[in-house]
Amino acid sequence: MPGRPHRTADTEENDMLVRLADWCYRRRRLVVLAWIAALVGGFALANTFGGELKQDYLQPGSESRAAADTLENNFPQRAGDTIQVVVHSEDGFASPQAQARAEAIFTDVADSDHVVGVASPFVDGGAQQISQDGTTAYAEVALDQRDSDFTPDQAKALVEPILEAGDDTVQVEVGGPVAALSQTAPFGTEGIGLLAAAVILLFTFGSAVAMGLPLVTAVFGLGTAIALGELLRRVVDVPDWAPPTAAMVGLGVGIDYALLIVTRFRSNLAEGHEPRRATVGAIATAGRAAVFAGLVVIVSMLGILLVGLSSLNGFAFTVSLAVLLVMTASVTLLPALLGFTGRNIERLHVPFFGKNPHAYNTSRWYRWSRFVQRRPWAAAVGGLAVLLTLAAPFLGLRLGFPDAQNDPPSFTTSRAYALLADGFGPGFSGPLVLTVQGASGGELLTATDAVGDQLAEVDGVARVSPAVVNDDGDTAVLSVVATTSPQDEATSDLVDVLRDTAVPDAVAGTGLTVDVGGMAAANLDITRGVADRLLLFFGGVLLVSFLLLMMVFRSVVVPLKAVLMNLLASAAAFGVLTVAVSGGWLGELVGIPGATPVPILLPIGIFAILFGLSMDYEVFLLSRIKEEYDRTGDNALAVADGLAKSARVITAGAAVMVTVFLSFALGVDVYGKMFGIGLAAAVLIDATIVRMVLVPATMELLGDRNWWLPGWLDRLLPTIDVDGHDATDSDLGLPDTPVSEPPAPVATGSST
Structure with missing residues (x-):
């Protein structure tokens, strides 16, 4: 060798x-x-x-981070997040009874923990917070901390009493990130995965x-x-x-x-x-x-x-x-x-x-390996064609962050979004927040209102709220509502227009400094910031994996093939995920009925997990093949024997993982569904098309070249032995000549 x-x-x-x-x-x-x-x-x-769950998704060095930091340092009463308390009455809020009930709800909200202010629609200047037909109104509730600082229990303690205040005359819903956090619940589907795994293991053993x-x-x-x-x-x-x-x-x-x-x-x-x-x-x-x-x-x-x-x-x-x-x-x-x-x-x-009464060399996996080896080109081309077909939809993957419109209809955030979208337009669920500095006192207020008037004329802007100045008089805030929802690509385009042209034109010659923040802007900054580092992430993972496999299998060709095949399997899995989140029959089947953007954080997580798991199967299969090759020196026989001896455990393990991952797709959380679908598709594709078709086909086509390694590199690389050896008498401290015992009539379950 x-x-x-x-x-x-x-x-x-x-x-x-x-x-x-x-x-x-x-x-x-x-x-x-x-x-x-x-x-x-x-x-x-x-x-x-134990600590609390928290997440800070603001991209370091971004404009949305600068806006958030400005609010936290100079405008503490606006530094926290906001929620929208949405009220709806079929009688309309021209009715004294409905209005009095809504005002009482807002008064109670103002006394809640973490609430620092409530902008009611029933005060002077609040008419814009009532829909044109008068049936829907909302109060903007300012909180003392960001949603990333809330725990799920704190969010529930804030939101649930508000929802309980609704009655037959007034419907009450709550929108915003903190409201979404209040709906956080354990996935609760681990039991289903365990049960399915138990059935598969019982079938296997x-x-x-x-x-x-x-x-x-x-x-x-x-x-x-x-x-x-x-x-x-x-x-x-x-x-x-x-x-x-x-x-x-x-x-x-x-x-x-x-x-x-x-x-x-x-x-x-x-x-x-x-x-x-x-x-x-x-x-x-x-x-x-x-x-x-x-x-x-x-x-x-x-x-x-x-x-x-x-x-x-x-x-x-x-x-x-x-x-x-x-x-x-x-x-x-x-x-x-x-x-x-x-x-x-x-x-x-x-x-x-x-x-299993049959020897491994009469099993269906042995016969399958021989079948692939007789037609390696057909198997390789066919497997590659399937992967490329599955991967094709990945080119249309829309990156972004799901919002309330993607929540289940039973969630209050979904109902609040629907009420606000019907009454005011889809942009009200996630306004842009602009911080303005560079003047003080009345001069700052006047200048900021002038900027707001100009921004209100920009295409895609539904309205701009009046400027609010902090107590020190050195920072002002504008709230800009888009005509489209926060996850809409048009809203991202609006953020770019505001930052690149509209805001610079509006503040030209004024000495003002403006940062565009808010949920939609922050999501855009995260997506772009992470995208800028994707090459480093992918390159780092691929390089380390390549080096580890090269040290294990003493080959350049085997790890190179593994990296390329894993990339193809990842793309195919992302293609399946793209179809699932694009609406249609698959989306309906898994509970994602409408087109939904995929957060860029999710493909990164799936890729890292998938690459690690696919290396598992690579090691399980190729270590057995290499063991046979070391013993016989016959590449074709080694592939057939190695596949026959390891295929059953690989397929059983893959079946367990697929069922566990799919069980998480049964939950209500859209992120859990995406993770479950992506990982289940990835493992299924990797364990079938890659391990059972492409690996034996390419191993046959390349023959002994699979194990090529330059001598100088062989001497340079450390050796990692994953094959191990069966325990010897000296390992166990037993006598040199153990007492013989007849083979036990035990089923191995190694192949059928």
């Missing part, structure tokens, strides 16, 4: 993993008790010292005991990660969507890693090994691959730090913590549990499931 010879079996690193597995097996009661203590203690610490081990391992690891994740919030900003996403990923990979190890354990038992050696051997081989795969996922997630956005940093740390804990559980808790089950792992067998 070209390149450096395969590493010897007694490497120090592998011995350390063997010793750890053996210790956990022998001290299994202590290990289980330690994990129970970690889980209980973690939640106790979280309950006492045919034993309820074997099925339960990956689930228990994943739940312990994920539960501890969730508890420690609350402590993590003390030191980093963690957005509200990070914990459920981490749960989704942690559950999927936790079950996947344990599935791989349990499969190898059962195979070792079937070969006649006693339980201790079967356990340690499974950890030394399959567990080693799981550790490497988990570290690759973590490296991919930490690549998000290159984007430089604090909320994304918190997301990366939260997911990485979940993967680290479930990976640790797989190589510590699982060996202990295997020590308790031993040969009883086949207990509670379900008839007709998981049994």
Whole structure:
């Protein structure tokens, strides 16, 4: 074989993993008790010292950040967020009864915590806050902090009493980011994912005991990660969507890693090994691959730090913590549990499931590999065509941020948006906020009103509110309402027009300085700011992944193919996501009935997670192929045997992940739906088209060239061995000649 010879079996690193597995097996009661203590203690610490969820999406150095900072420093009564309390009466607010009821509601709101001001429509100058037909009105409620500083519980404490004030005469709804935060709820679909995973594992193993081990391992690891994740919030900003996403990923990979190890354990038992050696051997081989795969996922997630956005940093740390804990559980808790089950792992067998009377070289996966190898060009071209077809819609992906119009109809934010859009136009749900400085007192007020009059004439502006000056008289604020909704591309165009031409023309010769902020402007700045760093993010993740795979497989061609295929699989998954958020039958099926923009943060998260997960399958498959190639030197035979021996566990693991991810698409939150759909599509595409078609086809076409590595590079690169070795007598401290025992009649479930 070209390149450096395969590493010897007694490497120090592998011995350390063997010793750890053996210790956990022998001290299994202590290990289980330690994990129970970690889980209980973690939640106790979280309950006492846990931090709050918060997110700051303002792009550093942007104009919207400058506007927000100006408000916070010079206009504290306007530095916080705002909510709109929307009231609607079929009788119209010309009715004294309806108006009196609405005024009483606004008075109660003014006394609420975090409220610093209420601009009522029923005072002088408030007529513009009543719709032309008189049936809808709204009060602008100023808060003492930004929505990123509110916790979901604080938001609910503010919003829910307002909603309860409605009655038969007056409908009350609340709009704004804080109102949206008040609707935050746990995704609540993890149970569905667990149930679906249990069915797949039962089908794979045919034993309820074997099925339960990956689930228990994943739940312990994920539960501890969730508890420690609350402590993590003390030191980093963690957005509200990070914990459920981490749960989704942690559950999927936790079950996947344990599935791989349990499969190898059962195979070792079937070969006649006693339980201790079967356990340690499974950890030394399959567990080693799981550790490497988990570290690759973590490296991919930490690549998000290159984007430089604090909320994304918190997301990366939260997911990485979940993967680290479930990976640790797989190589510590699982060996202990295997020590308790031993040969009883086949207990509670379900008839007709998981049994495999055939040798791997007569399995359907072996036959499939041979089929692809006989027609490699057809398979390669066909697989590539499918990926490109799926990826094509990705070119039409619309980046942006969903707003209240994309919320479920049951949400108060959705109803508030509908009332405001009907009564005042779609732009009222997210006005632009302009800060003005450069003069003082009455001069500033007059000059700012003059600027507002000019901006009111700009195409796309519905209205401009009168200027408001702070107590010190050095900062004024204008509120500009667009004719289109905050997520509309026309609103982004309006922001550009205001910044590039309209505002500079309006302040020419006045000495005034104006920053354009507000929700729509902030979303635009985030999208562009993150887009500017995408090349650094993608390049960093791809380069590190390429180097790691090159060190593992001692090849330039294999990691290069892996990177290119993963990019194609990512594009195909984003194409599926684009179709889902564009309306139509798929959107209706998953609960996204209307066209919805995709936040740029979401593709970054999906790409990082997908790239890590796809490396898992790359390692699982190619390490088995390389093992066969090292043994035989026959590339075609190695591909056929490697695929036949690993395909079942890859497809079972992928099925578990797909069902777990899709379960999150059943929630009501549109972000959760997008993550679930994107990740499920990515894993399904990667485990089928890429691993089962393109990999064997290209391996056959390239032959021995797959393993080409220049000699100088082989000497330069350190070696990472993910194959490991089965445990030896010396590893376990056993006599040199162990007592022989007949092979146990255990089903391996390795291929059918």
